Amino acid sequence: MNKLRLRSLLAFLFAFALIAAACGSDSDTASDDGGSSDDSSSSDDDGSSDDSSGDDGAASGLEGTLRVLIHQNPPGVEFFESFNDDFEAANPGVNVEMAVVKADDIPTVNQTRLNANDIDVTTISVTGFDKAVQPYMSDVDTPFWQQLIEAGLLMDLSDQPYVQNYDEAAIADGSFDGGVYSLGLGRTIYSGVFVNLDLLADVGIDVPTTWDELVSACDAVTDAGFKCMIAGGQDGWPVFVGTYGLLGALYPDQAGMVEGLWTGDLKWNDERGLELFDRYATYADMLDAESAGLTGDSAGPRFAAGDVAFGPMGAWMAGPIDDAASFEWTYIPFPGADDAADNQTFFGKYDMSLAVAAETPVADIAHAYLAAFSDPATYNDFANATNYLPTQPTAELSNTLGAATAPILQQGNFAIGQEQLYVNPKGAGQWAIGREAALWLYNGDFGDPVEAANQVQADLESGLAG
Amino acid sequence: MAATQQRNLFGGGRQLIYPWLLLLPGLGFYLLIGVGPSLATAIYSFTDATGIRNIPISWVGFDNYDEFLFQGARSRDNLDALQRTLIFMVLVTVIQFGIGLVMALLVNQKLRGRLVFRTLFFVPFILGVAVQGLMWKLFLRPGGGPMDDLFGLLGMESQFLAGTNAFYWVIVVQIWANAGFTMVIFLAGMQTIPTDLFEAAAVDGASGWQLFKNVTWPQLTPAVNTNFLLNIIGSLQAWMLFLVLTGYKKGVQVLGYVVYAEAFGQTGTATFRQGYAAAASIVLFILVLVLGMAANAFVTRRERKYL
Amino acid sequence: MTTVNPVEAGSTVGVDLSAPPPPSASSRERRTRIFSYALLLILAVIYLAPVLVLIFASLKSLPEFFQDPTGLPEGLETANFTEAWSLANFPNYLLNSLIYTVVATSAFVIMSVFLAFPIARGYVKGAGAILTLYVVALFLPPALIPQFQLILNLGLVNTRPGYILLFLINPIGLIILVNYIKSIPRELDESAAMDGCGYIRFVWSVLMPLIRPAIATVTVIHAIGIWNELILATVYLTSDDLYPITRGLIVFEGVYGSDWPKLAAAVLMLMAPMLVLYLFLQRYIISGLTSGAVKG
Known part of the structure; x- marks a missing residue:
């Protein structure tokens, strides 16, 4: 049988x-x-005003439901919620349905919802369009935003008047192949560190400006019974902030660095690479053990409790810190380089880039929505609420972060970081993205920095060879 | 006993058509939603499909398989995931089987409160992965969670779900969540054992262990087999807990998660590669098929030995 | 107490490992008993600890939680529950889970009985082949990718019918039914047919009651599977109104994950109805799971 x-x-x-x-x-x-x-079939019903779109927000007679997707960011979500209420009040026929998902899930949800034509205004990418494939790169996967544009799922916004409210760099960041496909609502810094000035004064030290000063400041702080640094270690990625700071400090030309890695002129385990990894290991040690149990969102409030000297966190954390902290603080570029003059640049990215679905049945509402949002006064409130560095030339940060970062930003010292520029070669191993290595040292995936650097380089080369 | 066609006893005419007619919805849905897509997976695996509509799909032959299994350090990571899938299966199957059996033996005794214990052990199973996972995420919270405190007392240190051993912690949660199910199947098996078998053996002066070895265990054969198969198949395809507990973390993923992440842009590189993912799931399919057939053969042999 | 205890009706058969009667065994019996209790208590701690920690966390304020994540709460901070309740649409999630589970399970079970019966009896051509198709499918990986394309092209992504459609199949369930029906004697069909009972009436009112244990098993296995599903909910449901509990919780975690007290409260609030439901249905669930499953 x-x-x-x-x-x-x-x-x-x-x-x-x-x-x-x-x-x-x-x-x-x-x-x-x-x-x-x-x-x-359902899209043609309200044949009202398809071309009157994008006028100055005072659009009336609009009717329908606008489906909006944004990614999790507490102050941003809060702002959008109240903005949606205002928009609905101004347009009684409109109902805004907003969904919020984790930043990690943005690609997945976009794929599903754009495919199903189930979204009108979406956060297309949390990284902007910088991650374009460069001429010297071969055999790489097409980034998902490019796939979406090429599939005709995103609407070209070039003709919309509200686009012109944004500065040139921001428009360029949302452009591809002659069209404008996304509005970068802000630049954000991911390489800075919050400093508790009161605590440093208590301990009797100055704000560190070089790597050596940071290391000795940390020692002084912990000797005095305080904690040196915390970050949202439970989520993993928040640890990258210090990492990206170090990377920017040691490789000020981030685009050149990416090319160097691709062409072989630079290696993660050459002299400078090993220096970087060595500092990664030191940075991993600086993070207090408590970090492992903190999510990204909770690290800011935790820093605000006052017994921690440094908070390597994104600038978006300024709001929650300001709300909760009862001490003086500032925000500086991560002092990762030996020379103070080399620690004068913030690295970051465009964040919360909004796009419109090409096949949305409510294009007029979507444009009215973006136009209302892009209104300079509204946008200025948004930037100040979220602590994004404004992408509208007329907007200004008038809060603590604005004051802290002004000296550097007025020099034009903001640069797009490696995270946005680097594309992994196909076939490269999981450790190839070496900029993240401080997290692996922190998690114990690698015992020592040299071992990590060698593994990273090997994994990268294996992809380059293929 | 392969079913051969039998005369329909319910008369002619309409009664002859009914079996077919009424069978069709079930079979139809099965072919449409289950078998059809399963087979289409094989086809997808030879294309560069992205899963985004309007993007043309072209044939790429064995490229996806080649890349998955042989190209660069990426293939090393994939084979690691494959190996992890197997380790997960073996550890979960064996340990859950053992713990479930011990639990069943314990609560099958005439002890006070055994119903409470039985409920307690089984309840996690019905709570679902979201609740199970979040509960343990809190319990295993590094930097001051309960388990962290306990480790501190014992002079040990771990990052738990964030660290290198995250994989093994997921196994712990998986077993915690599902051992109760194994227990219940065993219990049901024990209830079918006639008591006179025990009486007879007891009269012969058999010890507890001998009773277990000579009466309980052989009589449990159907339950053992059911558990064995369910555990193997279940654990090879289970990865929802990874999604909740660790996310797509380096050095942790099992093959099922790789398939999902590649297909739906969760790998961190934000590309959609459904053709490639389909190839990965065919590799998983072959693995499950081979192991499932081996397990089935093993079980069949056992059945013959004991029954 | 030297005789083997009589079997309790309706509950676990008293298979006491140390049951044998010799008088000298009583001290051994006691030792076994103590050992068993000790083991049970250890297991109980492992099973209860995560729940207790969850309850403690839910009763703390956020600052209190950061100071002492593990210990007993100082006061009873019930605000977490009310806040979590107002932040997400939990009743809706529960209702969705119920709708998906009940509708898909009943549809599946009814279709499967009508599928299993002719297969088990061989009343249709190719019955063996159909059955083999199901056996092989046990091992198939979830056909996630083409299935997604299928549902997408049917325009059913992010709809209740589309989501329910995904749960109308379950090879294990069908195999359990077929095997059980095979144990029902064919003579029954014959006598029913002689009495002039039609096919549909026979299956519906004669066969169904007879195979109730198997139906119970399939119902429970299938229902638990739907209730627990997270992946499909993530892929196919994108709107908050349609989330089942699993997905709702994970999305809630994504947004409020940094606030453990609130998250813990949310988890508990979604756990409670499940526990109540389980305690009410416990007998049916347990007997359902097992009655059809352990048959040879």
Whole structure:
């Protein structure tokens, strides 16, 4: 009986393979046909004003539901909630349905919802369009925002007047192939460190300006019974802030560094690379053990409690810290270089870039929404609430972060960081993205920095060779 | 006993059609949602499909398999994930089997409060991965969580779900969550054992261990087999806990998670590679099939030995 | 107490490992008993500890939690519950989970019985082949990718019917039903047919009650699977109104994950109805899970 069963099983597997050949091509063509038929019927109903779009926010007579997606960022979400209420009040026929997801889930949710034509205004990317494939790169995967544009799922906004409210660099960041596909609502710094000035004064030390000063400041702080640094170690990525600071300090030309890694002129385990990894290890040690249990969002309030000297965190954390802290603080570039003059640049990215679905049935509402948001006064409030460095030339940060960062930013010392510029070669191993290595040293994935640097370089080369 | 066609006893005419007619919805959905897509996976695996509509799909032959299994350090990571999938399966199957059996033996005795214990052990199973996972995320919170405190007392240190041993902590949670199910199946098996078998053996002066070895264990065969198969198949395909507990973390993922992450842009590189992911899931399929058949053969042999 | 205890009706059969009667065994019996209790208590601690920690956390304010994440709460901070309750639509999540579970499970079970019966009896051509198709499918990986394309092209992504559709299949369930039906004697069909009972009536009112244990098993296994599903909910449901508990909780975690007291309160609030439901249905769930599953 057993033999019989096995034989029928095998026969069946064979039949399976045959059916596979037949059915599969069936379902393939089915998916090609069905693609366009979806929602097109429902979209024509409100044939009101498709071209009057984008006027100055005073749009009236709009009717319908606008589906908006943004990523988690407490002050940003709060701002959008109240902005949505205002927008609904100004346009009584409009209902805004906003969904909030983790930043990690943004690609997934975009894929699903844009595919299903189930979203109107979406946060297309948390990294901007910088991550473009460079001429010297070969055999890499197309980044997802490019896939979406090439599939015609995003709307070209170039003709919309509100786009012009943003500065040139921001528009360029949202452009691809001659079109403007996203509005970068802000620049954010991911390489800075919050400093508790009162605590440093208590301990009797100055704000560190070089790596050596940071190291000795840390010692002094811990000797005095305080904690040196905390970060949101539980989420992993918040640890990158100090990491990116060190990376920027040692490799001020971040785009050049990416090219160097691709061409082989630079190696993670050459002299400077090893120096970087050595500092990564020191940085990992500086982080208080408590960090491992903190999420990204809770690290700021924790820093605000007052017994921690340094908070390597993104500038977006300024709001929660300001709300809760009862001490004087400032925000400086991570002092990772030996020369104070080299620690004068903030590195970061464009964040919360909004895009419009190409096939949205409510394009007029979507444009009115973005126009209202882009209104200089509204935008200025947004920037101040979220602590994004404004991408509208007229907006200004008038809060503590604005004051702290002004001296550096007025010099034009903001640069896009490596995270936005680097593209991993296909086939590279999981450790190839060496800028993140401080986290691995912190987590204990690697015992010592040299071992980590060698592994990173090997994993990268394995991809470059393929 | 392969079913051969039998005469329909319910008369002719409409009664002859009914079996077919009423069977169709079930079979139809199965083919449409289950078998069809499963087979299409194989086809997808030979394409560069992204899963984004309007992007043309082209054939790439065995490229996806080649990349998955042989290209660069990436393939090393994939094979590691494959190995981890197997380790997960073996550890979960064996340990959960053992703990479930011990639990069943314990609560099957005439002890006070055994119903409470039984409920307690089984309840996690019905809570679902979201609740199970979040509960343990709090319990294993590094930097001051309960387990961290306990480790501190013992002079040990761990980053738990953030550290290198995260994989093993997920196994712990997986077993915690599902051992109760194994226990319940065993209990049911024990209830079918006739008491006179024990009486007879006891009269012969058999000890507790001998009773277990000579009566309980052989009589449990159907339950043992059910558990064995369910554990193997279940653990090979289970990775939802990884999603909740660790996210897509280096050195932790199992193959099922790799498939999902590659297909739906969760790898951190934010690219959608459904063709590649399909190839990965075919590799997983072959693994499950081979192991499932081996397990089935093992179980069949056991059945013959004991029954 | 030297005789083997009689079997309690309706509950666990008293298979006491140390049951044998010799008088000298009583001290051994006591030792076994103490050992068993000790082991049970250790297990109980492992099973209860995470729940207790969760309850403690839910009763702390956030600053208190940061100072002492593990210990007993100082006061009873019930604000976490009310705040968490107002932040997310938990009743809706529960309702969704219930709808998905009940609708998909009943539809699946009814379709499966009508599928399993003719297969088990061989009343249709190719019954063996169909069954093999199900056996092989046990091992198939979830066909996530093409399935997604299928549902997408049917325009059913992010809809209740689309999500329910995904749960109308379950190979294990069908196999359990087929095996159980095989144990029902064919003579029954014959006599029913002689009595002039039609096919549909036979299956519905004669067969169904007879295979109730197997139906219970399939129902429970299938229902728990749907109730627990997270991946499909993540892929197919994008709107908050449609989230089941699992997805709702994880999204809540994504937004409020830094506030453990609130998150713990949310977890507890979604756990409570499940526990109550379970305690009410416990007997059916346990017997359901096992009655059809341990048959040879």
